[in-house]
Amino acid sequence: MKKILPFLKPFRIAIAISLVLTLLQTISEVYLPRLMSNIIDHGVVNGDIDYIWSIGGVMLLVAAGGMICSIFASFFSAKIATGFGRGLRDKVFKHVVSFSQDEFDKLGTASLITRTTNDINQVQQVLILTLRVMVMAPIMAIGGIFMALTTDAKLSLVFLISVPILALTIFLIARKGIPLFKVIQKKLDNLNRVLREKLIGVRVIRSFNRVKYEENRFNDANLDLTSTAIKVNKIMAFMMPLMMLIINFSTIAIVWFGSIRISNGDMQVGDLMAFIQYAMQIMFAFMMASMMFVLFPRAQVSATRINEILDTTSSIKNSNNPKSTSSIKGSIEFQNVTFHYPGAEIPAIANISFRANPGEVTAIIGGTGAGKSTLVNLIPRFYDVTEGTVLVDGIDVRKWNLDYLREKIGFVPQKAVLFTGTITENIKYGKQDASDTEVERALEIAQASSFIREMKDGLQTQISQGGTNVSGGQKQRLSIARALIKKPEIYIFDDSFSALDFKTDAKLRAALKNEINNATVLMIAQRVSTVMDADQIIVLDEGKIAGIGTHQELLQSSSVYHEIVYSQLSEEELA
Incomplete structure (x- = not known):
């Protein structure tokens, strides 16, 4: 007391x-x-x-x-x-x-x-x-x-x-x-x-x-x-x-x-x-x-x-380092990163090293439990690394001010989360002072405008608790629009296209190219068709990197990627 x-x-x-x-x-x-x-x-x-x-x-x-x-x-x-x-x-x-x-x-x-x-x-x-x-x-x-x-x-x-x-x-x-x-x-x-x-x-x-x-x-x-x-x-x-x-x-x-x-x-x-x-x-x-x-x-x-x-004090300590106030350009580098969940006997990811640059799309693919979501959760410091270093613009993320770092990241989680309120309020969650034009533009890119126009109240449609009055695909598109309206330097799409059909997926990725061409993009996906056009693809297998390269390079060098591709695409599609 x-x-x-x-x-x-x-x-x-x-x-x-x-x-x-x-x-x-x-x-x-x-x-x-x-x-x-x-x-x-x-x-x-x-x-x-x-x-x-x-x-x-x-x-x-x-x-x-x-x-x-x-x-x-x-x-x-x-x-x-x-x-x-x-x-x-x-x-x-x-x-x-x-x-x-x-x-x-x-x-x-x-x-x-x-x-x-x-x-x-x-x-x-x-x-x-x-x-x-x-x-x-x-x-x-x-x-x-x-x-x-x-x-x-x-x-x-x-x-x-x-x-x-x-x-x-x-x-x-x-x-x-x-x-x-x-x-x-x-x-x-x-x-x-x-x-x-x-x-x-x-x-x-x-x-x-x-x-x-x-x-x-x-x-x-x-x-x-x-x-x-x-x-x-x-x-x-x-x-x-x-x-x-x-x-x-x-x-x-x-x-x-x-x-x-x-x-x-x-x-x-x-x-x-x-x-x-x-x-x-x-x-x-x-x-x-x-x-x-x-x-x-x-x-x-x-x-x-x-x-x-x-x-209880948070294990994530905020930094007051003067460097943390400098501008973020968006380059990301993992240096020998290993991460254990508390109480786990084996690491979720081990000895991960790669670099993602602004203007490039880095895709991450792998089987269930390979550690894909764990990897991207280390960038906004939802967890801190057990070993190694995650760098943003050459600075350890632990030295960045948390609020500033996360402000520069547009994060779309694997499970889309919407809040009670109107569609406009949910989109403006990413940028509170956004104009109606910006909201409409973000929804257009996210391929959400079509189903919103069919709603009686349009942008003022009320989202129920947990977003139960919209479908899974609609939730994902609204979540993507919420990230886009921030216009951040880093985009993280954590399997954010899984609930979309192939046609909507393709149209969305095409619309994203011009919108986020100067940002660093990390895209987790299960579909090969979603990652084929990425500048580099990281293949994860049981928490370790099984290959890094373009689609064509990995087909020749990575047996894990080769297996994933041939399990999803036919010979005609590959050709």
């Missing part, structure tokens, strides 16, 4: 006001039984109506003041907690955005979502209670004990038995229940993971007729969470009945011994009634403390999980 407390600094004045108001509210509640005792002992017993009215008026003023303080204290504590939650969520989100892919792989997307929403909400709710209870409970307990002692010291001996029993009960129940809260959060992560997989993979689930299987998976995760929640709630459910039992027995003892003292003339009726009220306040203070015992451990677990995010 200590590490997230600095997020309360902007609310120091509001916290001080809330605590003062809570203090005044508590003092008013502690003082009211004394006034009631005076009314009974001096007003009712003596029949002094004027005294009853005067003290009754004071009671009304004290009660009204306490109510006003309570209302404003609740307002300020809610404002502080929600502001704290907003600031913490903002910090966590910005920190997560800075993560490399390694950190996402380690923490998991489902867990990151849970921590950013549910865990912060848990801390926020406990903060509201803390701002009230941490002042109210101790003052009410201490004030109640002090007022009870001044009312009748001998009768206060009842608390020597009831209070320790009450405290021990809270301690034993809390010790049993606290460890289960951490288990609940982990099981909530698992439930979110299963649900997320189900929602993302709904088409695959339906196509393989595995709906029932996924329902059972979700039910298992749901029941696992539910059973643990029921278990901890059963334990915590004992707290309130046991506390009420102790309080009721304490009240019986107070009334029993108090009546004896009244009959002996050692105590007055008003004092006994006031004493009972003070006993209730003391017990109520312990009840409020018990609520903190129930909720605080869960908030502590949530705070620990939030701290894990804030303490």
Whole structure:
């Protein structure tokens, strides 16, 4: 909890006001039984109506003041907690955005979502209670004990038995229940993971007729969470009945011994009634403390999980090297590059060396799992190399400023990603200040204009979540247009033509030639027809280079490329 407390600094004045108001509210509640005792002992017993009215008026003023303080204290504590939650969520989100892919792989997307929403909400709710209870409970307990002692010291001996029993009960129940809260959060992560997989993979689930299987998976995760929640709630459910039992027995003892003292003339009726009220306040203070015992451990677990995010530093370090502000021309060079995924026994790519120059198209081809996407992911530093060096304009990419480097790269991922919003907004994601003419030009080159014209709202057509209202090929063309509108110095097409038919593929590549003829282009493809015209083709096989050259050169020198070509093209097509 200590590490997230600095997020309360902007609310120091509001916290001080809330605590003062809570203090005044508590003092008013502690003082009211004394006034009631005076009314009974001096007003009712003596029949002094004027005294009853005067003290009754004071009671009304004290009660009204306490109510006003309570209302404003609740307002300020809610404002502080929600502001704290907003600031913490903002910090966590910005920190997560800075993560490399390694950190996402380690923490998991489902867990990151849970921590950013549910865990912060848990801390926020406990903060509201803390701002009230941490002042109210101790003052009410201490004030109640002090007022009870001044009312009748001998009768206060009842608390020597009831209070320790009450405290021990809270301690034993809390010790049993606290460890289960951490288990609940982990099981909530698992439930979110299963649900997320189900929602993302709904088409695959339906196509393989595995709906029932996924329902059972979700039910298992749901029941696992539910059973643990029921278990901890059963334990915590004992707290309130046991506390009420102790309080009721304490009240019986107070009334029993108090009546004896009244009959002996050692105590007055008003004092006994006031004493009972003070006993209730003391017990109520312990009840409020018990609520903190129930909720605080869960908030502590949530705070620990939030701290894990804030303490995680990205393995990709940004550079402040002055060289990183120089202009990028676009040349790319790999020098003996090897990369291991965390925990992998063998490298994804090994000893890769090649050069890609501006004005040239460098195609990368190879079988599934050959390391093609891994290779291009090293250029914008989604991952950092394990060994060797990736150079852009002769400078190690680790020495470039990340924002500047990525601004100069137009990246089209293997899996096309669109965001909710209009088509125009999705294209302008690549260049926010782009004009409508630039948007239309990018769509024309990407061969997307034809299907957009057929849409009712054209460029203002809303893209649904995940782009589910457009086809795979349409998604890819929109993703390509988004990269084109940037007019970057480096283009990376990660198997971006796989969902296109041969005719659209050919037209798109022809349109791209004039548009990106001065840029460095890296093009991953599965089709030989897509890479045949490249200035150089890199053939990857099991993470290693199996050949570099033009189409004709590789047909003669690379058996791997020869095999790929003859598996896709006929003799007539090759001729």
